[in-house]
Amino acid sequence: MKPMKALLLGTLLASALAGAAPLKTDPARSSVSAVFKQMNVPVEAKFKNFSAQIDYDAAKPAASKASVEIQTASLDLGDADMNKEVAKKEWFNSAQFPKASFVSTSITPAGAGKLTVAGTLTIKGKAANVSFPLSTKTEGGKQVFEGQLPIRRLAFNIGEGEWKDTSMVADEVVIKFRVSAAP
Template identity: 75%
Template sequence: MKKTLLLGLLGLSLAASAAVLKTDPAKTTVSAVFKQMNVPVEAKFKKYNIVIDYNAAAPDTSKATVEIETASLDVGDAEMNKEVAKKEWFNSAQFPKASFVSSAIKSAGAGKLTVTGKLTIKGRAADVSFPITVKTEGGKQVFDGALPIKRLAFGVGDGEWKDTSMVADEVTIKFHVVGQ
């Protein structure tokens, strides 16, 4: 009886330490950082869905899924926002969402994780791996990271926009995710 009760309590405490985190949209940001004519630009995505099933006690059991509405990229100008949704850029009509699905999350030391998974943009998928930091702030889990990619590998910027002297091929997807 005591052993069953102890195992049950242990199971409950482990289940309580692993939780699917709901993101706080007021504090969470996802952006694309790139250079346009050699000038740094940071554009924010306004619509996304991030699901993190995080277990601080056993990070390797954690999972993350991200979906970003490509037409929600705000580059700071209404006309340019329409432009990046066009076929040459994100082709948001045919590919309304970019996604990331983790395949592994590993501890990389205190407050650090290495996340591996599949990134899909404009129908093209690639295996990626990147570091993130995780901390508890005000009772909430906070995840910060950056994923460098090459936009042309995903077909973002076709036709005349393949010219990397106008818009650099290197793009960094930055995120600051606050879980509730």
């Protein structure tokens, strides 16, 4: 009987120490988009294919972690020719770099329903440490995470050659996201 109690206690202890619980993303209620200015006109383009792995414990957000992978060729600008253009070498170079990724290094509380997330963003083979605010709420029994991450596209070599000129496409890009997930 003692070995059984020890096994049960060990299992409970391991569960308690594990902290954050993995959530399953609801793709139909989740989105990732890039917002930028083209010829000074705001454009929002959605990425059609991405995945997010989130281990989240609202009581212990510091034990949480997140990672996101985006298929760069899935950016939808609303025009098939433009979609093909941004997959080319000068832009995302999707043949060589099919995925952009974010991996959290820390998640800290920043007030009611607010978190600060830090991590590594990798696009087109270039990695950068980033930090951004995140809001979290429960909606329809699911945990919803929303945020925006401003970046400079040229820091990631997005828009090479003649496209380095920011008079046509601005350097500033905001990555907007909403991830809905449940246990």
